[in-house]
Amino acid sequence: MVFCCTLESDVYLRNWNSLALYDEVVPAFDVLGKKSFHLGEVGNGAKMKLVVNMIMGSMMNAFSEGLTLAGRSGLNPSTLLDVLDLGAIANPMFKMKGPSMLKNNYSPAFPLKHQQKDMRLALALGDENAVPMPIAAAANEAFKKARSMGLGDLDFSAVHETLKKPDHSS
Numbered sequence: 001m002v003f004c005c006t007l008e009s010d011v012y013l014r015n016w017n018s019l020a021l022y023d024e025v026v027p028a029f030d031v032l033g034k035k036s037f038h039l040g041e042v043g044n045g046a047k048m049k050l051v052v053n054m055i056m057g058s059m060m061n062a063f064s065e066g067l068t069l070a071g072r073s074g075l076n077p078s079t080l081l082d083v084l085d086l087g088a089i090a091n092p093m094f095k096m097k098g099p100s101m102l103k104n105n106y107s108p109a110f111p112l113k114h115q116q117k118d119m120r121l122a123l124a125l126g127d128e129n130a131v132p133m134p135i136a137a138a139a140n141e142a143f144k145k146a147r148s149m150g151l152g153d154l155d156f157s158a159v160h161e162t163l164k165k166p167d168h169s170s
Helices: 019-032 044-072 077-085 092-102 111-127 134-148 158-165
Strands: 002-006 013-014 033-038
Touching: 002 077, 013 044, 013 134, 019 033, 044 092, 044 111, 044 134, 077 092, 092 158, 111 134, 134 158
Parallel strands: none
Antiparallel strands: 002 013, 002 033
16 A cells, blocks of 8 residues: 655555555655655555544644633634744644634635544544544544534534534533
């Protein structure tokens, strides 16, 4: 299985179990993207995608909580974006999604319904491999709530909307 990240961060997966075939096609992938990986047996590319998307969804949920906490505690969420961009956890996702989230702009790049599906499948993969994943499970619940609010076709960053109204049930 080959995993290739393009310049636009898209992922191409191909069912090439053969390392010799991988070595033959990797020069073409090098022209298209940043890096290619031979992941071994067929199916490992799908597992890698689930793990990556599980991490991304968990990060987005935590990021949404942070933006909401900043705003409700009297901090400027835009300033939080600037501070995050300078620190050890600076990353392209926060830089790209944060400003849009503050404007309630959730034009879909990766639909929330697909993020939630990948969270669910990653949790199942964790169960199959005896890996407890409480953070991913909590994030999955937030994505499920967002879907129940009718946000499934919006960008996965719309999980932020689940935090907009204070929940006084606890």
